[in-house]
Amino acid sequence: SKADRIARLNQKRMNRMARQGEGDRHTTASITKHLVVGKRGMGKTNRR
Incomplete structure (x- = not known):
């Protein structure tokens, strides 16, 4: 549908403008x- 295409x-x-997230x-x-x-x-070796 047209809505799917636009989405x-x-x-x-948005993916193109994405930045590296905290988990990456x-x-x-x-x-x-x-x-x-x-x-x-x-x-x-002398410290515990």
């Missing part, structure tokens, strides 16, 4: 896991 057109326009944000790892594993130094 789809307006939705397409993600932080990437600063260093890969296999390079970090086992690197805990002597200075990190």
